[in-house]
Amino acid sequence: MSAPAVERPRPTRGARPARPARPARPARQTMPRRSTGVPAPRDANGAIGRAYARRAVRERRQSGEANDATSGRSQFVLLIMVLFGVGLVASLWLSTTAAADSYRLDAARQATRDLSERSESLSTEIASMQSAPALAAAARQMGMVQVSDVARLVVRPDGSVQVVGAPKAAVAPAAPAPVLAPAAPAQVPGQPPVDQQQGTGAQVPDQQQGTGQQGTGQQGTGQQAPDDQVAPEQPGVPAEQGPVQGTGTVQQAPVQQQAPAQQQAPTRQPGYAPLAAPAAGPGPSAVAGH
Amino acid sequence: MRTATPPRTRPKSRSSPPVRRPRGPATGRVDHNRRLAIGRLIMVTLLVLAGVKLVTVQTVQSGQLRADGDKQRVTRLPLPAERGSILDRSGAPMAFSVQAKALVANPFLIGRDQGANAINRKTQIAIGIAQLTGVDAYQLYAALNTDRHYVILVPLVEPAVARAVTERFPEIAQEDRESRQYPGGPLAANIIGAASWNMDQHKLHGVVGLEASQESLLAGTDGFRVVDTAEGGNTVIPGSERAEKAAVPGSNLQLTLDSDLQYTVQQQLAAYVNLHGAKDGSAVVLDAHTGEVRALATNATFDPRDLAAASANQLGNPAVTTPFEPGSVNKIITMAAALDSGLVNPMTVKDVPDSIKIADRTIHDAWTHPTQRFTLTGILARSSNVGTLMTAQQIGPDRFWTMLNKMGLGRRTGVGLPGESSGRVPPRDTWSGSTFGNLPIGQGLSMTVLQLAGMYQSVANDGLRVPPRIVAATIDPDGTRHTEPRPDPVRVVSPQIAQQLRQMLTAVTQAGKGVQRGTGVDAAVPGYEIAGKTGTAQQVNPACGCYSSNNYWITFAGMFPAQAPRYVVAIMLDAPTHGQNASGLFHQIASTLAQRDQIPVDPNPAPMVPLVVP
Numbered sequence: 001m002s003a004p005a006v007e008r009p010r011p012t013r014g015a016r017p018a019r020p021a022r023p024a025r026p027a028r029q030t031m032p033r034r035s036t037g038v039p040a041p042r043d044a045n046g047a048i049g050r051a052y053a054r055r056a057v058r059e060r061r062q063s064g065e066a067n068d069a070t071s072g073r074s075q076f077v078l079l080i081m082v083l084f085g086v087g088l089v090a091s092l093w094l095s096t097t098a099a100a101d102s103y104r105l106d107a108a109r110q111a112t113r114d115l116s117e118r119s120e121s122l123s124t125e126i127a128s129m130q131s132a133p134a135l136a137a138a139a140r141q142m143g144m145v146q147v148s149d150v151a152r153l154v155v156r157p158d159g160s161v162q163v164v165g166a167p168k169a170a171v172a173p174a175a176p177a178p179v180l181a182p183a184a185p186a187q188v189p190g191q192p193p194v195d196q197q198q199g200t201g202a203q204v205p206d207q208q209q210g211t212g213q214q215g216t217g218q219q220g221t222g223q224q225a226p227d228d229q230v231a232p233e234q235p236g237v238p239a240e241q242g243p244v245q246g247t248g249t250v251q252q253a254p255v256q257q258q259a260p261a262q263q264q265a266p267t268r269q270p271g272y273a274p275l276a277a278p279a280a281g282p283g284p285s286a287v288a289g290h
Numbered sequence: 291m292r293t294a295t296p297p298r299t300r301p302k303s304r305s306s307p308p309v310r311r312p313r314g315p316a317t318g319r320v321d322h323n324r325r326l327a328i329g330r331l332i333m334v335t336l337l338v339l340a341g342v343k344l345v346t347v348q349t350v351q352s353g354q355l356r357a358d359g360d361k362q363r364v365t366r367l368p369l370p371a372e373r374g375s376i377l378d379r380s381g382a383p384m385a386f387s388v389q390a391k392a393l394v395a396n397p398f399l400i401g402r403d404q405g406a407n408a409i410n411r412k413t414q415i416a417i418g419i420a421q422l423t424g425v426d427a428y429q430l431y432a433a434l435n436t437d438r439h440y441v442i443l444v445p446l447v448e449p450a451v452a453r454a455v456t457e458r459f460p461e462i463a464q465e466d467r468e469s470r471q472y473p474g475g476p477l478a479a480n481i482i483g484a485a486s487w488n489m490d491q492h493k494l495h496g497v498v499g500l501e502a503s504q505e506s507l508l509a510g511t512d513g514f515r516v517v518d519t520a521e522g523g524n525t526v527i528p529g530s531e532r533a534e535k536a537a538v539p540g541s542n543l544q545l546t547l548d549s550d551l552q553y554t555v556q557q558q559l560a561a562y563v564n565l566h567g568a569k570d571g572s573a574v575v576l577d578a579h580t581g582e583v584r585a586l587a588t589n590a591t592f593d594p595r596d597l598a599a600a601s602a603n604q605l606g607n608p609a610v611t612t613p614f615e616p617g618s619v620n621k622i623i624t625m626a627a628a629l630d631s632g633l634v635n636p637m638t639v640k641d642v643p644d645s646i647k648i649a650d651r652t653i654h655d656a657w658t659h660p661t662q663r664f665t666l667t668g669i670l671a672r673s674s675n676v677g678t679l680m681t682a683q684q685i686g687p688d689r690f691w692t693m694l695n696k697m698g699l700g701r702r703t704g705v706g707l708p709g710e711s712s713g714r715v716p717p718r719d720t721w722s723g724s725t726f727g728n729l730p731i732g733q734g735l736s737m738t739v740l741q742l743a744g745m746y747q748s749v750a751n752d753g754l755r756v757p758p759r760i761v762a763a764t765i766d767p768d769g770t771r772h773t774e775p776r777p778d779p780v781r782v783v784s785p786q787i788a789q790q791l792r793q794m795l796t797a798v799t800q801a802g803k804g805v806q807r808g809t810g811v812d813a814a815v816p817g818y819e820i821a822g823k824t825g826t827a828q829q830v831n832p833a834c835g836c837y838s839s840n841n842y843w844i845t846f847a848g849m850f851p852a853q854a855p856r857y858v859v860a861i862m863l864d865a866p867t868h869g870q871n872a873s874g875l876f877h878q879i880a881s882t883l884a885q886r887d888q889i890p891v892d893p894n895p896a897p898m899v900p901l902v903v904p
Contacts, residue, residue: 132553165816
């Protein structure tokens with residue numbers, strides 16, 4: 001029983017399954033260690049003891065191997081921890097950068113929006129200032145007069161000059177005031193607040209009042225009877241009719257008493273006027289609703 | 291290992307209890323088992339119930355439940371398509387859209403939240419908004435001082451201003467709007483029309499004019515975004531997009547109009563109409579070769595920026611929708627047919643008496659004269675009704691009818707404007723005896739001023755009539771330009787006859803003495819040969835159903851320079867009270883065009899043509 005134990009201090013792997021029955025091995029250093037926790041003394045016929053001994057051998061062998069593996073495992077753990085650490089730092093760094101970038105993105109978006117709004121408002125302004133009526137009005141303001149008939153000089157092949165047509169001074173058309181009012185980029189019409197929710201009963205007067213006021217503010221005295229028979233759009237003051245019909249000589253003179261606030265506002269928001277100009281938005285549909 | 295030990299201990303405990311058995315262990319064990327059974331039963335029942343419910347929820351109700359859940363989270367946010375612009379022929383915008391916001395509020399909520407402080411708060415808001423937007427503070431306050439749940443305080447403001455307001459007053463909300471800009475105001479307003487914000491569809495909607503008729507082209511297609519939003523708000527949960535379809539902006543519409551010319555013509559027409567006390571007036575300028583509409587003006591116009599102020603008759607475009615009886619400008623048909631027939635030439639002489647009897651009617655000339663020997667040119671230049679009818683009788687109604695059709699009367703030109711009228715020409719088979727006494731002199735049929743211009747365009751373009759068009763091209767959102775197909779031209783007369791007609795028409799503006807003087811001398815522009823024709827048609831008096839003797843349609847149609855026409859102009863004045871002649875307006879328009887286009891001057895005055903020969 002004991003002899004083989006001596007002969008085989010380090011059993012080869014192949015022999016291990018064949019000889020586990022020998023109880024000799026437990027006698028080594030395993031016994032004391034094991035004996036503390038396991039009730040080995042109860043061993044009646046030795047089978048238990050043998051079993052424990054076998055286990056002890058197994059464990060010892062394993063622990064011996066573990067000792068070898070310890071360094072490898074700890075390296076592995078270290079590696080994993082380092083990886084975790086790097087990952088953590090990286091993700092923190094990334095999220096911080098992303099957050100910072102999102103702030104920058106936000107700022108850039110805002111800047112883009114502001115700029116595009118500005119470009120829109122400027123192009124609106126340009127469009128209204130270079131439209132034909134505005135140009136004509138600007139020319140008039142500079143004292144320019146539209147000429148109807150001009151005389152022309154035709155140079156003949158022999159060098160003499162022939163006058164075609166009768167030259168005459170251009171006269172400012174005094175009689176009919178210009179029909180097309182110049183586009184007025186700096187005018188801010190007062191927008192009447194319009195209620196959408198409630199019945200039109202309460203709101204039509206509002207609307208009319210608003211329109212009236214607006215009309216007066218903008219067009220001067222060319223007021224006419226409201227004519228709302230067909231246009232679902234609204235009761236109206238024909239926009240440029242005053243001068244045409246010879247009733248109004250005042251074109252742009254605002255009647256100040258009604259809407260002082262509207263008249264001052266333009267300086268504040270120069271680009272605002274064209275936006276607000278058509279009272280078309282909700283007004284018509286609200287009125288047409290009934 | 292641990293599992294191995296308990297079984298060993300159990301037998302021990304089991305072996306000891308038998309001592310206590312007599313105390314009624316039987317009942318105890320039954321109870322225990324029953325309890326166990328009942329418990330098991332309950333468990334199983336519950337499990338079965340839960341299972342059934344699970345299956346029901348997962349299969350039967352799953353669709354409904356998912357829909358309900360989605361309803362709470364998933365929101366379909368519209369992505370509005372920007373409306374296309376309307377450009378003139380040089381690309382200058384005549385109508386375009388910009389982003390805008392509407393400021394809205396819930397006065398009821400403000401009142402409830404602020405309690406006693408509501409008045410103060412509302413005053414603050416009203417004054418604050420008034421400062422930022424320039425709207426009357428009193429009106430704002432009045433709107434805020436209601437119990438309503440939704441009030442639009444300012445319909446259209448710039449986005450930046452709207453942001454400033456909402457930042458300062460969280461009670462005020464902003465809604466997306468699209469603001470339609472008409473930089474020219476009333477410039478070509480009757481053509482372009484107007485678009486206004488439609489509250490139901492939440493987008494701009496054309497109301498009149500091209501804005502309405504080309505709605506589908508201009509409007510584009512709205513896109514949408516399906517996202518999850520926080521409950522009770524529209525805050526989009528990042529990364530929750532389920533579907534997104536980008537909006538397709540509307541196409542741009544490029545017109546053939548020249549906005550400078552349009553402005554001038556509109557101005558001159560309005561001044562002329564005003565000066566002569568006419569009820570109404572229209573004028574159209576066509577490119578002589580392409581038939582493109584360069585300007586199309588009507589007297590009654592409106593400002594699309596202030597649609598509310600426009601009345602119904604201002605919104606229309608009578609130049610294409612309202613036909614009139616043309617009068618003597620229609621004599622060009624008789625002359626064209628006569629020359630085309632080869633029976634006459636411009637110098638053919640006719641003995642023209644003062645009146646002629648056609649069927650049961652006697653037709654007089656506009657002025658009293660003895661029987662005179664008129665050349666065919668003279669008949670046209672002096673606008674003799676009798677001479678024209680004599681010529682018409684000579685060629686017969688069939689040739690006249692063919693020519694009338696070739697000139698495009700009684701049919702829409704297809705110019706591309708909404709509500710175009712075809713005019714009215716009595717069908718050939720309904721003609722009575724006197725019809726052929728009316729039509730050659732331009733009564734008993736009607737046409738629009740655009741059709742009138744079209745007739746003269748065929749003469750200007752060497753006998754080839756190109757139906758007028760106003761839409762030059764559509765430009766896709768990606769910038770691809772689709773030129774509108776040019777309409778098929780119609781050969782009306784040969785180039786030689788067109789040339790002869792132009793010469794005859796030039797005699798109309800000939801400033802001769804007495805009988806050698808044309809009827810449209812006022813149209814002449816020094817340095818240019820002007821070919822044109824005056825017209826005066828009696829209006830029908832609705833009271834008696836007969837022709838009125840004091841209300842007229844005054845027309846003029848012409849082209850210049852006569853030898854190589856560049857422009858065709860047609861004018862109609864409705865019942866002017868004084869000055870029965872529209873040639874003055876033609877003169878103004880032609881003079882403007884000559885200066886603007888720097889049309890070469892012809893220093894030699896047109897030769898005098900004998901109108902009446904001894």
